[in-house]
Amino acid sequence: MSDERPELTGSRPPDEAPERTVLRLARPYLKRLIGAGLLAAATEFAGLALMATATWLLMAAAGQPPLDRLTVAIVAVRALAVSRGVLRYTERLAGHDAVLRLVTDVRTRVFATLAARRGAPPRTGDALSRLVSDVEAVQDLLLRVVVPGAAAGLVSVLAVGLTALVSPPAALVLAVGLLVAGVALPALATALTRRAADEVAPLRGALAADAVDLTHGAADLAAFGATGDALDAARRRARRLARLERRLALRGFAVDAAGVLVAGLTAAAVVLVALRAGVGGVLVGVLAVGTLAAVEIALALVGAARQWTALRAGLTRVARLVAETPAIEPSAATGQPPPTVSPGSNTPTAVGPTVADDTATEAGPVARGVGADGRGRAPEVRFDGVTVRYRSGAPAALNGFDLDLPAGRRVAVVGPSGAGKSTLAAVLTGAVRPDSGRVTLAGRELADYPPEELPAVVGGLLAEAYVFHATVRENLLLGRPAADEQALTAATEAAGLAGWVRAQPDGWDTVVGEEGGQLSGGQRQRLALARALLAAPAVLVLDEPTEGLDPVAADQVLAATLASVPAGRSVLLISHRLSGLAGLDEIVVLDAGRIVQRGRHAELVEAPGWYREQWTLQQAAEHGYLALSG
Numbered sequence: 001m002s003d004e005r006p007e008l009t010g011s012r013p014p015d016e017a018p019e020r021t022v023l024r025l026a027r028p029y030l031k032r033l034i035g036a037g038l039l040a041a042a043t044e045f046a047g048l049a050l051m052a053t054a055t056w057l058l059m060a061a062a063g064q065p066p067l068d069r070l071t072v073a074i075v076a077v078r079a080l081a082v083s084r085g086v087l088r089y090t091e092r093l094a095g096h097d098a099v100l101r102l103v104t105d106v107r108t109r110v111f112a113t114l115a116a117r118r119g120a121p122p123r124t125g126d127a128l129s130r131l132v133s134d135v136e137a138v139q140d141l142l143l144r145v146v147v148p149g150a151a152a153g154l155v156s157v158l159a160v161g162l163t164a165l166v167s168p169p170a171a172l173v174l175a176v177g178l179l180v181a182g183v184a185l186p187a188l189a190t191a192l193t194r195r196a197a198d199e200v201a202p203l204r205g206a207l208a209a210d211a212v213d214l215t216h217g218a219a220d221l222a223a224f225g226a227t228g229d230a231l232d233a234a235r236r237r238a239r240r241l242a243r244l245e246r247r248l249a250l251r252g253f254a255v256d257a258a259g260v261l262v263a264g265l266t267a268a269a270v271v272l273v274a275l276r277a278g279v280g281g282v283l284v285g286v287l288a289v290g291t292l293a294a295v296e297i298a299l300a301l302v303g304a305a306r307q308w309t310a311l312r313a314g315l316t317r318v319a320r321l322v323a324e325t326p327a328i329e330p331s332a333a334t335g336q337p338p339p340t341v342s343p344g345s346n347t348p349t350a351v352g353p354t355v356a357d358d359t360a361t362e363a364g365p366v367a368r369g370v371g372a373d374g375r376g377r378a379p380e381v382r383f384d385g386v387t388v389r390y391r392s393g394a395p396a397a398l399n400g401f402d403l404d405l406p407a408g409r410r411v412a413v414v415g416p417s418g419a420g421k422s423t424l425a426a427v428l429t430g431a432v433r434p435d436s437g438r439v440t441l442a443g444r445e446l447a448d449y450p451p452e453e454l455p456a457v458v459g460g461l462l463a464e465a466y467v468f469h470a471t472v473r474e475n476l477l478l479g480r481p482a483a484d485e486q487a488l489t490a491a492t493e494a495a496g497l498a499g500w501v502r503a504q505p506d507g508w509d510t511v512v513g514e515e516g517g518q519l520s521g522g523q524r525q526r527l528a529l530a531r532a533l534l535a536a537p538a539v540l541v542l543d544e545p546t547e548g549l550d551p552v553a554a555d556q557v558l559a560a561t562l563a564s565v566p567a568g569r570s571v572l573l574i575s576h577r578l579s580g581l582a583g584l585d586e587i588v589v590l591d592a593g594r595i596v597q598r599g600r601h602a603e604l605v606e607a608p609g610w611y612r613e614q615w616t617l618q619q620a621a622e623h624g625y626l627a628l629s630g
């Protein structure tokens with residue numbers, strides 16, 4: 001597998017400008033981009049030539065020469081008008097072709113980084129909307145800044161060169177005008193808008209987060225009477241954003257007005273200098289109109305500079321993410337689109353795993369050597385003095401935690417709220433790194449495993465599992481992409497969801513709604529559990545698998561779940577419910593990150609301590625419930 005791992009290219013040296021990091025990714029498409037730049041320059045030049053030829057034609061025609069003297073110019077005007085349209089079309093086609101290929105690569109790398117990140121993924125509306133628009137910043141950088149900028153530069157040089165053939169002093173004046181329009185004004189526009197633009201980006205992000213909070217959290221805000229305050233805060237931000245955008249628009253208008261002034265002044269100066277140099281009347285007219293057209297082309301750089309300013313924050317974030325991941329072979333190299341994170345689907349949201357199929361997972365060295373080793377045995381997991389502290393100075397969430405989980409052992413971790421149970425699951429799945437101590441799998445440090453191989457070895461149902469806006473089948477296949485109907489049925493049977501699926505008119509193709517909103521809380525939990533069972537990692541971590549189920553259903557689901565795990569695979573079960581743990585090999589009681597009791601259920605209910613107290617309380621509460629419901 002290591003031979004097949006993608007080549008590590010494109011990593012970003014520290015302090016490198018984000019544009020350079022992004023442009024380095026464009027290398028495989030350089031020829032296409034240069035082609036697009038040349039076509040853009042040809043388009044602009046055709047426009048410039050059209051203006052100049054048409055002016056010559058009009059002014060020459062005023063002298064009523066014989067028609068044959070004008071024929072070439074008439075044909076040229078038509079040819080230029082048509083070719084400008086054709087060139088513009090091909091330039092757009094070529095530019096978008098190159099850029100969309102590049103953006104596919106960038107998006108794949110960004111998603112790969114996010115998927116591989118150990119730690120909580122960004123879940124806020126701000127982060128999610130930024131993720132989409134940031135990658136589009138790469139597209140805009142090339143299509144709206146680099147390509148038009150290069151074309152404007154090239155055409156300006158050509159315009160000065162051609163003017164020099166007519167009158168060198170006029171060419172000098174034109175060069176000065178083009179420098180002001182194409183260099184000084186864009187620099188001024190950047191200086192005037194950078195500060196406000198820097199403020200606008202985070203403010204837009206905050207507003208996006210407000211929108212998510214106000215919609216998703218509407219019920220909670222109303223329940224706490226906080227809707228008014230939340231709306232006021234969002235309105236204040238919206239007003240501030242509007243003020244900043246007005247200021248940006250005003251400054252933009254002033255720079256645009258200055259551009260028109262520069263075009264007029266340059267044209268006037270070119271005319272004066274050309275007349276003084278003795279250039280003929282018709283050519284002076286051509287120079288005047290040509291100058292106006294050339295300066296207008298150079299003024300496109302003001303727009304490009306403005307775009308660039310607005311894109312910088314997004315580019316910086318993309319560059320940072322891209323720098324974190326190994327490069328994915330560009331699509332140009334294979335002629336195939338690079339693998340995407342989500343397989344295509346016509347359902348509301350296509351969700352897909354990061355590995356293509358079972359073979360990809362099982363072929364890895366970890367899966368072969370440690371995980372699914374052919375006999376289905378799990379690696380031995382050892383926690384040695386593991387300490388986790390989320391913030392310096394805060395009490396440790398796990399404090400010198402030791403645990404041995406040999407192949408096939410089933411251990412439950414219980415304890416009061418905040419004891420560190422979910423932290424333990426997060427450490428074992430690699431989402432949280434310990435501050436001190438070691439976690440080893442078959443003697444090898446957990447941190448040394450490639451993130452893409454770890455899920456085949458350790459995984460399962462983690463706290464607040466996400467259900468995607470997709471079909472039941474797609475949500476399940478996230479656990480194991482190549483699972484057949486039989487495997488889907490077995491997993492849903494164990495999770496107690498099979499009956500519900502069968503009762504749905506669309507069966508496996510039932511769409512579950514945004515965040516599983518069209519399911520009950522219990523059904524969502526069962527779906528997430530079935531997905532974890534389908535993934536069948538060698539070490540199965542189950543964080544509160546029966547959360548939200550009534551006691552009877554919880555007992556049934558837990559028993560079926562444990563029965564469905566093959567011998568030789570280990571289970572780490574996290575639970576606040578103590579019922580159904582009698583068959584487990586060991587129960588560990590955590591409190592404030594430390595183990596305070598351990599043993600089997602039968603021993604722990606006999607010994608004084610937290611376990612016995614909780615067992616008594618839960619039994620009383622649940623028997624009361626059962627008595628009422630029965």
Ligand SMILES: Nc1ncnc2c1ncn2[C@@H]1O[C@H](COP(=O)(O)OP(=O)(O)OP(=O)(O)O)[C@@H](O)[C@H]1O
Pocket residue numbers: 390391396397415416417418419420421422423424576
């Ligand atoms: N992402 C985090 N950032 C900061 N502190 C955290 C974070 N996650 C957990 N903690 C803290 O770590 C401690 C252990 O939390 P953890 O979620 O592991 O407990 P738990 O036993 O799973 O609790 P519960 O049964 O309520 O889910 C708590 O004090 C909690 O406040």
